Amino acid sequence: MKWFKQLTIAMLVAVIGFSSVTAVQAASKLSGKIVINGSSALLPLTLQAANEFKKLHPKVKISASAAGSITGPQAVRKGIAQIGAVDWDASKDVPGFKKFEGQVAHKVAVIPFAAVVNKNVTATNLTTKQLQGIFSGKIKNWKEVGGKDADIIVVNRTFGSGTRVNFQDKALQGTDFMTKGDNYKEVKTSGDMKSAIETTPNAIGYMDLAYVTDKMVAVKINDIAPTEANVINGKYKVWGYGYYMTKGEPTGATKEFIKYVQSTKFQNGSLKKLKFIPISAMK
Amino acid sequence: MLDSNPAAGKAPLRAELGRTLLAGSGKKFDRRSRLFAMNRMFRYLCIAAAAFVCLILVLILFLMLRTGVLTFNHISFADFFFSSDWTPENEQYGGLVFIFGTFALTALTLLIAVPLSLMIAIFLSVFVPTWLKNALRPILDLLVGIPSVVYGYLGLTVLIPLIRDVTGTGMGDGLLAAALVLTIMVLPTVSRISDDAISAVPAKFSDASYALGATRFQTVWKVLLPSAKSGIMYAVILGMARAVGETMAVVMVIGNTPQIADSLLKPTSVLTSNIVMQISNVPFDSTWNYALYLMGFLLLLISLLMIVAVRWLQRRGERVS
Numbered sequence: 001m002k003w004f005k006q007l008t009i010a011m012l013v014a015v016i017g018f019s020s021v022t023a024v025q026a027a028s029k030l031s032g033k034i035v036i037n038g039s040s041a042l043l044p045l046t047l048q049a050a051n052e053f054k055k056l057h058p059k060v061k062i063s064a065s066a067a068g069s070i071t072g073p074q075a076v077r078k079g080i081a082q083i084g085a086v087d088w089d090a091s092k093d094v095p096g097f098k099k100f101e102g103q104v105a106h107k108v109a110v111i112p113f114a115a116v117v118n119k120n121v122t123a124t125n126l127t128t129k130q131l132q133g134i135f136s137g138k139i140k141n142w143k144e145v146g147g148k149d150a151d152i153i154v155v156n157r158t159f160g161s162g163t164r165v166n167f168q169d170k171a172l173q174g175t176d177f178m179t180k181g182d183n184y185k186e187v188k189t190s191g192d193m194k195s196a197i198e199t200t201p202n203a204i205g206y207m208d209l210a211y212v213t214d215k216m217v218a219v220k221i222n223d224i225a226p227t228e229a230n231v232i233n234g235k236y237k238v239w240g241y242g243y244y245m246t247k248g249e250p251t252g253a254t255k256e257f258i259k260y261v262q263s264t265k266f267q268n269g270s271l272k273k274l275k276f277i278p279i280s281a282m283k
Numbered sequence: 284m285l286d287s288n289p290a291a292g293k294a295p296l297r298a299e300l301g302r303t304l305l306a307g308s309g310k311k312f313d314r315r316s317r318l319f320a321m322n323r324m325f326r327y328l329c330i331a332a333a334a335f336v337c338l339i340l341v342l343i344l345f346l347m348l349r350t351g352v353l354t355f356n357h358i359s360f361a362d363f364f365f366s367s368d369w370t371p372e373n374e375q376y377g378g379l380v381f382i383f384g385t386f387a388l389t390a391l392t393l394l395i396a397v398p399l400s401l402m403i404a405i406f407l408s409v410f411v412p413t414w415l416k417n418a419l420r421p422i423l424d425l426l427v428g429i430p431s432v433v434y435g436y437l438g439l440t441v442l443i444p445l446i447r448d449v450t451g452t453g454m455g456d457g458l459l460a461a462a463l464v465l466t467i468m469v470l471p472t473v474s475r476i477s478d479d480a481i482s483a484v485p486a487k488f489s490d491a492s493y494a495l496g497a498t499r500f501q502t503v504w505k506v507l508l509p510s511a512k513s514g515i516m517y518a519v520i521l522g523m524a525r526a527v528g529e530t531m532a533v534v535m536v537i538g539n540t541p542q543i544a545d546s547l548l549k550p551t552s553v554l555t556s557n558i559v560m561q562i563s564n565v566p567f568d569s570t571w572n573y574a575l576y577l578m579g580f581l582l583l584l585i586s587l588l589m590i591v592a593v594r595w596l597q598r599r600g601e602r603v604s
Binding site: 067068069070071074078095096097150151153158159160161179180181182183184185186187188195199200201202 | 370371372439440443444447452453454456534538539540541542546548549550559560561563564565566567
């Protein structure tokens with residue numbers, strides 16, 4: 001039996017030696033730690049990218065978490081995170097939020113937004129003017145915009161939501177939201193918005209196109225349906241970029257990670273699967 | 284056969300043990316001083332644990348207050364407490380809507396919950412045969428343990444459409460929906476504790492009442508309830524504390540609109556729901572953030588006051604009985 005033992009040991013040594021050699025070959029020299037914080041809308045994309053990136057560079061540690069958009073650039077300013085994901089360009093002033101000095105914005109994805117209504121609403125083609133009227137509280141009944149005689153229930157995201165910033169900017173062209181009324185309520189997340197629109201008759205709200213289900217209707221704005229094709233060909237205007245904010249120009253692992261997210265391979269592969277639109281499509 | 288005389292073996296051992304324990308022979312760190320040290324150490328450990336809890340409470344109060352008072356660097360005291368204009372995007376931080384909302388919601392909840400739970404408690408302690416009592420009490424105890432988000436979800440999917448159908452309003456969110464959900468949540472707590480309080484009234488009280496020819500209603504109303512008063516107050520305040528602090532269930536059904544509710548069906552907002560809605564979106568060092576901390580401190584203060592009231596009632600109850 002001696003020969004058997006020797007053979008086993010020899011084989012084990014060979015296997016271990018071989019596997020360690022391949023491991024060394026796969027491991028890149030890039031190492032470091034990346035903490036990503038911020039927008040929950042961008043989190044699925046960030047997590048997917050982090051998984052793929054870790055396979056290429058096993059020595060890089062990435063931890064990603066999400067809360068509100070504003071927490072991204074704030075965490076970067078405090079030095080807690082290397083990358084802050086945010087739904088607007090936080091290096092510029094937007095309504096309600098001051099710009100973050102010294103931070104650089106990197107576009108990583110295109111996010112289309114849609115105004116949505118409950119299935120019982122018949123007015124599903126609205127102009128920008130009508131949307132402004134509805135969300136500012138001046139238009140109160142669906143019959144004023146060609147629907148049936150019923151009160152309009154307006155569902156809004158809380159102040160601070162990135163989706164709200166984008167919708168106000170792109171769909172309402174900067175006009176103010178209503179703040180009170182008998183038929184007005186605010187919800188915390190895109191998920192809450194989804195259930196509110198699905199379950200409340202005569203309700204109108206807005207969300208990422210990716211969240212729209214067949215239990216609600218995405219409204220045509222100025223006769224243009226909110227589809228990816230219409231965003232890419234430039235007809236549908238209600239979309240925004242998702243950004244990664246960094247303190248100054250990024251270096252090392254952070255730089256490589258952002259480069260990876262912006263690469264054609266990731267943009268046309270995983271990013272599309274997650275229902276975002278590649279940034280290259282918008283040029 | 285192996286152990287024919289166990290006592291013979293043990294006796295010298297016991298003597299040995301006793302000697303080392305009592306005499307403290309020679310060695311510096313013998314069993315006695317070791318026990319002594321262990322005893323001491325355990326005592327200090329317990330004291331430290333107790334002190335730790337107090338420290339946490341003080342630190343929380345201190346942190347909330349310290350961050351909260353920064354609000355008054357930017358807005359006046361009167362603005363926060365007496366203005367109902369809460370629009371952080373325009374630098375308006377009036378907290379009246381939320382303070383009013385919290386008190387209104389708590390009052391409305393108690394208005395519905397207390398009579399109902401008292402009836403349940405009286406039913407359980409007076410009218411029900413023992414076997415049914417033993418079956419019903421665990422059911423109430425189980426109800427206490429249901430997570431609040433479950434109640435909130437049921438409120439959102441069952442109660443609100445119901446309110447919409449019954450009242451004919453468009454939304455259904457508002458004080459009424461929130462108060463109904465809270466009622467269901469505090470009902471088991473209040474009725475179980477009131478039940479205990481009524482059951483604890485000595486049997487001779489009701490026996491005497493019946494012997495004097497009083498009816499059951501008279502006995503309950505004139506003898507049992509007054510005797511159990513402090514226990515019932517204790518239950519009500521516990522229910523109140525839960526209603527004030529409840530967040531998850533309320534946020535799902537109240538509508539979250541910063542406006543004073545002049546009707547039961549108007550979407551409004553309370554302290555807890557406003558904090559949880561906004562805290563994740565707020566810039567760290569802004570008046571907005573400080574105002575949210577101040578609201579947290581107010582909530583803390585309200586619940587502390589209630590706990591003090593509970594303790595006071597408990598002590599008074601002991602003195603009376």
